[in-house]
Amino acid sequence: MKNDLKAVFAEMRISPKLSPRPQFVRNARIRMLNQVSPSNKRAYTPTLSLGLSLFRLALVIIVSLLLLGKGLIYTAGFSVPGGALYPLKRMNSTLFGTDNTAASGSFQISATPNPTSGSPR
Amino acid sequence: MRIHKRVDKHLVAKAKSADKAAIGKLYDMFVDRVYRFVFARVGSKEDAEDVTEQVFVKVVANIGGYEERGFPFEAWLFRIVRNQITDYYRQKRNNHVPLDVAIHVVDPSPRPEEWVVSRLQYEEVLAALPRLPNSYQEIILLKFVHEMENGEISKILEKPVDQVRVLQSRALAKLKLLLKI
Numbered sequence: 001m002k003n004d005l006k007a008v009f010a011e012m013r014i015s016p017k018l019s020p021r022p023q024f025v026r027n028a029r030i031r032m033l034n035q036v037s038p039s040n041k042r043a044y045t046p047t048l049s050l051g052l053s054l055f056r057l058a059l060v061i062i063v064s065l066l067l068l069g070k071g072l073i074y075t076a077g078f079s080v081p082g083g084a085l086y087p088l089k090r091m092n093s094t095l096f097g098t099d100n101t102a103a104s105g106s107f108q109i110s111a112t113p114n115p116t117s118g119s120p121r
Numbered sequence: 122m123r124i125h126k127r128v129d130k131h132l133v134a135k136a137k138s139a140d141k142a143a144i145g146k147l148y149d150m151f152v153d154r155v156y157r158f159v160f161a162r163v164g165s166k167e168d169a170e171d172v173t174e175q176v177f178v179k180v181v182a183n184i185g186g187y188e189e190r191g192f193p194f195e196a197w198l199f200r201i202v203r204n205q206i207t208d209y210y211r212q213k214r215n216n217h218v219p220l221d222v223a224i225h226v227v228d229p230s231p232r233p234e235e236w237v238v239s240r241l242q243y244e245e246v247l248a249a250l251p252r253l254p255n256s257y258q259e260i261i262l263l264k265f266v267h268e269m270e271n272g273e274i275s276k277i278l279e280k281p282v283d284q285v286r287v288l289q290s291r292a293l294a295k296l297k298l299l300l301k302i
Contacts, residue, residue: 004241005293005302009265011243012157018243020156020170028174029148033141035181 128194136184144184147194148177155202158262161250162206176205195269196276203259203277241302249299257292264289 012018073092076085128150135143155176160169179201187197250258259278263269271289275282 005246005297005300006265008241008243008246012161012246012266013268015243018157018160019153020173021166024170024174025152028152028170028177029145031174032148032177032181033145035178036139036141036144 130189133184133187133189133194137187139185144181147180151195151198152177154267155198158199158202158267159206161247161262161266162258163209164247164251168209172202172205172209176202179205192276193273196273199263199269199273199277241300245300246296249296252299253292253295256288257295260285260288260292261296265293 072085072088076088076092079085079089128147132143132146136147152173156169156173159172159176160166163169163172176198180198183201187194250261253261256278260274263274263277264271269277271282271285275285278285278288280288
């Protein structure tokens with residue numbers, strides 16, 4: 001009996017007896033499309049899917065962070081001991097060396113132990 | 122298995138920008154389903170045609186304001202269908218129904234010559250539907266005839282999914298009771 005009801009529901013879904021008259025479908029379509037007003041027509045611009053939008057946002061954030069990091073490292077190259085960015089300069093030179101020649105020179109001078117400041121033997 | 126696919130987002134976006142071809146395509150996709158739903162609710166071919174046409178006129182008038190945001194186009198459309206049927210019954214209630222029309226109530230029980238055929242017919246279900254509360258009729262048509270998901274139905278009926286689930290089983294039980302199955 002349960003299957004009977006299922007079969008009836010399926011029949012209601014597809015039975016041609018329950019579908020609209022083709023003439024009505026055609027005429028109603030024409031009348032409906034005549035109601036479409038071109039006045040509120042806006043150009044259609046396809047938008048990105050949610051996944052693609054998130055990927056684009058993530059890419060922008062990553063590139064921005066990389067640029068910011070690089071900028072900080074570059075600025076840190078000119079810092080002097082006691083400056084806010086000096087630890088970054090030390091860390092950068094310890095990990096990767098430094099590619100800023102001016103900063104590299106000043107760092108080397110500051111990092112080299114002063115032979116005159118050592119305690120005399 | 123669902124007999125229909127989810128509506129293409131780009132098609133809806135084009136329809137929103139008053140693209141006649143896109144609106145026509147949406148109409149072609151849904152006119153049959155909308156008509157079947159309406160016919161099952163109003164029980165007359167002429168009225169079902171009128172209501173179906175009014176639904177699509179409303180779609181054209183309002184599609185510019187449709188925003189998806191977790192509300193599928195299909196659910197939006199069927200909410201319009203639902204409102205249109207409510208309007209239809211409201212107008213009908215206000216109109217005087219002549220007695221000779223009113224007494225033509227369909228008797229869902231089989232005629233004597235049909236008693237030998239035990240298989241359930243869709244006409245019996247259609248005749249039994251109006252004897253159910255509106256919410257039961259809607260849920261039977263949306264869930265079992267149109268095979269919509271509970272999430273979509275909850276958006277159309279503006280009820281939580283849990284309530285939709287409860288309503289489904291109650292509606293089906295009541296229908297079976299009416300059909301004596």
